[in-house]
Amino acid sequence: MANRIPRVVVLGGGFSGFNAAKNLVRTLRGDAEIVLINSTDYFLYLPLLPQVTSGVLDARRITVPLAASLPGVRVRLGEVRGVDLESRTVHYTDPEGGGHDVGYDRLVVAIGSVNKLLPIPGVAEHAHGFRGMPEALYLRDHILAELEMVTDTDDPVERAARCTFVVVGAGYTGTEVAAQGAMLAAALAKDRPELTGQPIRWLLLDIKDRVLPELDRKLSVTADKVLRKRGVEVRTGTAVTEATADGVKLSTGEYLPTRSLIWCVGVRPDPLVQDLGLPVERGRIVVDAEMAVRDHPDVFAVGDAAAVPDPANPGLPTAMTAQHAQRHGKAVARNVAASLGHGTPAPYQHKDMGFVVDLGGRDAAANPLGIVLPRPLARLVTSGYHLAAMPGNRVRTGAEWLLEKVLPRQRVQLGLVRPEAVPLDTASPELPFVDRR
Numbered sequence: 001m002a003n004r005i006p007r008v009v010v011l012g013g014g015f016s017g018f019n020a021a022k023n024l025v026r027t028l029r030g031d032a033e034i035v036l037i038n039s040t041d042y043f044l045y046l047p048l049l050p051q052v053t054s055g056v057l058d059a060r061r062i063t064v065p066l067a068a069s070l071p072g073v074r075v076r077l078g079e080v081r082g083v084d085l086e087s088r089t090v091h092y093t094d095p096e097g098g099g100h101d102v103g104y105d106r107l108v109v110a111i112g113s114v115n116k117l118l119p120i121p122g123v124a125e126h127a128h129g130f131r132g133m134p135e136a137l138y139l140r141d142h143i144l145a146e147l148e149m150v151t152d153t154d155d156p157v158e159r160a161a162r163c164t165f166v167v168v169g170a171g172y173t174g175t176e177v178a179a180q181g182a183m184l185a186a187a188l189a190k191d192r193p194e195l196t197g198q199p200i201r202w203l204l205l206d207i208k209d210r211v212l213p214e215l216d217r218k219l220s221v222t223a224d225k226v227l228r229k230r231g232v233e234v235r236t237g238t239a240v241t242e243a244t245a246d247g248v249k250l251s252t253g254e255y256l257p258t259r260s261l262i263w264c265v266g267v268r269p270d271p272l273v274q275d276l277g278l279p280v281e282r283g284r285i286v287v288d289a290e291m292a293v294r295d296h297p298d299v300f301a302v303g304d305a306a307a308v309p310d311p312a313n314p315g316l317p318t319a320m321t322a323q324h325a326q327r328h329g330k331a332v333a334r335n336v337a338a339s340l341g342h343g344t345p346a347p348y349q350h351k352d353m354g355f356v357v358d359l360g361g362r363d364a365a366a367n368p369l370g371i372v373l374p375r376p377l378a379r380l381v382t383s384g385y386h387l388a389a390m391p392g393n394r395v396r397t398g399a400e401w402l403l404e405k406v407l408p409r410q411r412v413q414l415g416l417v418r419p420e421a422v423p424l425d426t427a428s429p430e431l432p433f434v435d436r437r
Contacts, residue, residue: 001007005030005031005032005033006031006032006033006105006338007030007032007033007034007035007104007105007106008024008032008034008035008039008103008105008106008108008336009035009036009090009104009106009107009108010024010034010035010036010105010107010108011037011090011107011108011109011110011111012037012110012111012112012303012305013036013038013040013042013043013066013075013240014043014044014046014110014112014303014325015046015322015325015326016110016112016302016303016304016325016326016328016329016332017036017038017108017110017112017302017303018036018043018070018328018329018391019325019326019327019328019329019330019333020067020108020110020302020327020328020329020330020332020333020336021034021036021070021073021329021333022069022070022073022172022333022391023329023330023333023334024333024335024336024337025070025071025072025073027096027333027337027342027343028337028340028342030072031103031340031342032337033074034072034073034074034075035073035075035076035104036066036070036073036074036076037076037077037078037080037092037102037103037157038066038075038076038077038078039077039078039079040077041066041067041075041077042063042064042065042066043063043064043065043066043069043391043392044062044132044133045062045063045064045182045300045390045391046061046237046322047172047322047386047389048061048062048358049062049130049132049133049136050130050136050176050177050179050181050358050360051180051358051360052133052136052137052140053130053136053137053139053140053143053177053180053181053184054140054180054183054184054409055094055140055184055409055410056180056219056360056400056401056404056409057397057400057401058172058326058400059133059136059137060393060396061393061396061400062390062393062397063133064390064391064392065392066395067138068392069391069392071391076092076094076100076102076312077094077095078092078093078094078095078100079092079093080092080111080272081093082097082275082276083107083276083277085276085277085278085296085299087103087105088103088104088105088107089101089102089104090102090103090104090107090243091132096191099207101397102302104298104401105298105340106298106300106336106339106340107298107299107300108234108300108301108302108303108332108336109273109276109278109285109293109299109301109305109306110298110301110302110303110305110325110328110329111269111270111272111273111305112269112304112305112325113131113267113268113269113270113303113305113320114131114267114268114269114270114271114272115129115131115263115267115268115424116265116266116267116268117265117424118265118354120240120241120242120243121241121242121243122242122243123240123243123261123263123424124423124424125245126243126244126245126261127168127243127261127262127263127424128142128262128263128419128422129262129264129422130173130177130262130263130264130423131265131426134417134421135417135422136389137183137416137417138417138418138419138421138422139177139262139415139418140184140413141413141415141416142258142419143165143181143184143185143188144188144411144412144413145162146162146163146165146190146259146260147162147185147189147192147200148192149162150162150163150194150195150198151192151194154389157257159198160199160201160257161246161247161257161259162259163195163199163200163201164200164201164256164257164258164259164260165181165185165200165201165202165203165258165260165262166203166205166240166248166256166258166261166262167181167203167204167205167238167262167264168205168206168239168261168262168263168264168265169200169206169235169264169265169266170204170205170206170208170210170211170212170213170234170422171206171212171213171214171264171265171266172206172212172357173264174262174265175204175211175212175223175227175359176357176358176359176360177262177264178202178203178204178227178365179214179223179227179230179232179260179359179360180225180358180359180360181202181231182202182227182231182232182390182411183230183360184411185200185202186200186230186231187409187411188411193413199357199386200231201231201233202230202231202232202233203232203233203234203235204227204232204233204234204235205235205238205239205240205250206235206236206237207236207237207239208236208237209222209236209237210236211223211224211227211234211236212357212365214319215355215357215367216367216370216372218317218367218372219355219357219365219366219372222365222372222375222378223357223359223365226359226363226365226375227359228236235250236251238250238251240261243261243387246259248261252298253421264426265361266320267304267320268283269283269284269304269305270304270305273285273305278293278296278299278301279293279295280307281307281317282307284304284305284306284307284317285301285305285306285307285310286307287300287301287302287306287307287309288309289308289309289311289337289347289348290335290345290347290348291306291308291331291332292335292339297339298339300332300335300336302325302328302329302331302332303320303324303325303328303329304320304325306328308324308348308349309330310346311349311350312350317350318350323350323353324350325349326389327348328348331346331349332350333425334346344429347400352370353369354366354367354368354369354370354371356368356378356382356383356385356386357382358386361417362375362376363375363378363379364378364379364381364382366382367376368381369384383401389390
């Protein structure tokens with residue numbers, strides 16, 4: 001059709017895909033059709049996921065409906081199965097198993113990442129990750145169930161195992177899960193007299209020499225102090241060497257009876273990346289500074305799926321963080337629009353604005369613009385940053401934070417997610433592991 005407007009298809013509705021679609025609509029202003037394909041009908045604000053597990057926030061607060069927040073974008077629900085680069089066609093399957101094809105003039109690959117798993121015996125069978133809403137809801141129920149089931153036995157070994165929670169990976173996610181989880185467990189113990197005198201152990205393990213090893217050492221010290229004050233046993237230079245249904249063996253030779261192995265060592269690009277027929281490097285699609293794929297000028301890639309050159313670290317790709325992913329989305333929208341005759345392209349640039357780490361309660365660690373803040377001020381800055389960064393639900397989220405200060409936290413099992421529904425994917429040992437935030 002001579003008058004057909006071009007179609008831009010975005011694969012993935014995470015930080016990079018969401019922002020790409022949002023900015024494409026603003027830039028192209030009806031001169032192109034924007035289609036977003038995603039496995040869920042919502043954008044998930046990952047940084048606040050630990051607050052869902054700890055019961056601070058309702059799950060709906062950090063899930064923003066795609067259709068309502070992306071006016072002008074056609075949202076298609078489904079799992080991408082493949083891309084035919086020659087015919088410019090994306091193949092995907094809807095939630096009922098039906099197959100669909102959609103053609104494109106420009107394609108933005110923003111399919112994100114999945115749990116990173118090291119080849120350690122038993123981990124795939126007995127650990128659970130922390131990458132999405134099902135895992136957060138499962139972990140909350142699991143913590144509640146373990147502490148409630150302690151009262152069903154007088155066996156000291158079983159009681160100790162049910163009251164021991166092992167978090168592997170002291171990056172952003174692991175640190176926040178351990179900090180928030182320890183607070184939740186302590187609150188639960190106060191409600192159950194049967195747990196009086198029963199030690200509840202939270203352990204945070206990492207092979208590195210400190211928590212938050214990617215960040216400023218001062219932030220690491222702050223987080224370490226908060227964790228230890230809450231009773232979390234921080235074990236640096238320590239790894240899991242084997243996992244069973246009843247416990248884990250550590251690199252120190254110690255065996256810990258536990259029913260709770262929480263895997264937060266990081267992420268890897270979605271395995272679909274390897275099947276697209278595009279050039280890859282260490283699991284990520286190779287792109288130039290304008291996020292275009294080599295030899296495929298109609299295809300762009302961003303976020304965790306792409307090795308976007310980092311201008312601050314020549315020769316290296318940008319880190320797999322939400323900050324970069326969000327900025328990738330905005331930048332690629334400009335370049336895709338330019339390829340369709342709207343504006344001029346530009347290489348990816350970014351300025352480090354600092355980091356925030358939510359430790360729960362009144363505690364946080366933050367260094368906006370490189371300035372390390374004291375904990376009370378860091379708490380305010382961290383909350384303010386998240387409210388500003390969320391694409392929706394700000395008022396409701398803020399209201400729940402206020403209610404958390406004056407009302408007791410709701411602590412009930414919902415029973416919505418079974419263990420088999422949140423398996424930990426296997427991963428290639430040669431891929432690097434990084435924390436996602």
